[in-house]
Amino acid sequence: MEIWPAIDLRHGKPVRLRQGDYDRQTVFGDDPVEFAIRWKQAGAKRLHLVDLDSAKGDDGAANREAVARIVSETGLPCQMGGGVRSTDAIETLLGIGLTRLVVGSAALKQPKWFASMCDQYPNQLAAGIDARDGMVATDGWLETSSTPAIDLARDLRDRTANIAAIIYTDIARDGMMSGPNFDALSAMAAATDIPLVASGGVTTYQDVAKLVQMEMPAAIVGRSIYDGVMQLDKVIDIAGDN
Template sequence: MEIWPAIDLRHGKPVRLRQGDYDQQTTFGDDPVEFAKRWQDAGAKCLHLVDLDAARGDDPTANRDAVGRIVEATGLPCQMGGGVRDEETIAALIKVGVSRLVVGSRACKEPEWFTTMCDRYPGKLAAGIDARDGLVATQGWLETSDVSAIELAKKLREATANIAAIIYTDIARDGMMQGPNFDGLAQMAGATDIPLVASGGVTTYEDVQKLVEMKMPAAIIGRSLYDGVMELEKVLEIASRA
């Protein structure tokens, strides 16, 4: 199972939000490259980056320099989400060196556009499906739609074979250190054959082990690493048992 340590960026700094609430922010130093190198030194083979400024409609280029520095400093495959809502942004971030982009709000609101982009950039785009009570949330989690997360996943698969993955986040679990929504992940995994990435709430080594047992292809881990609840080296060792 792949492990993607998360680096959330705001104003060029590494931060974490509690349940996606911009008013409940913890800042972890000034230089995100420091954290990227820390995870790499611990054995990380890939990184998950989130542009929190762009996610809620602020300056979409505010963190681009930081992203470029992370890619250059580590040489690791980097997956990035947050505010990826047009082809110009897709092209710009691919040019910076990002390996895979996560499209959330627009993929949910305009699936036809997203699947067209998937066909134009095969294997480069993943759908970021964030759910609150099983319904899709968009605009940096500020809005909840009436669209079922599972039905959206099925619709995307029917439209294209070139979608790279689904990054599935249960908002209620993100940053709360309470464990993932395993039932929701199992339902999503059973809905399509799109590779699924578990995100939100992965807190303990037992959580990681259960995801391995579920044969989850990948997981994103954030706050538990920053808070020292888990050590990345041990997480990677458990994940390698799959």
């Protein structure tokens, strides 16, 4: 199983939110590049980056500058989500060296455009499906749609060729150190053959082992490695991502 350490960015600084709530933020320092290098030294082979400012429609210039430095200074493949809602954004972000982009709101709201972008950039775009009580959340998790997450997964399976992956996040679990929603992940995996990335709530080594047992292709780890609840090198060993 691939392990993607997360670096969430707000105003150019590394932060973590609880349940996507911008008012429940922990800042982990001034320079996200320090964490990127730390995770690389611990054995990370790739990184998951999030532009929290762009996700909710704010100016993400400081975050993009930090992302460019992370890509340059680590040399690791990096994927990024947050505010990827236009062709121009895709071109700009891939142009600074990102390997893969995560499209959230636009994958739901502009399905034809997203499918065309997946054709134009094969295996470089993933769909971010973020669920609140089983329904797709959009716009930096500030809005909740009337579309069940599993229906969107099925639609992507049927309509979107050349998609790289689905990153599935249960918002209630994100940043809460309460474990993933294994039932929802199982249902999502059964609904589509698109590679699935588990995100949100991966807290213990037992969580990692269970995801491996479920044959999850990949998982994102965040707060647990920042708070020292898990050591990234051991997570990588358990996942077999050596």
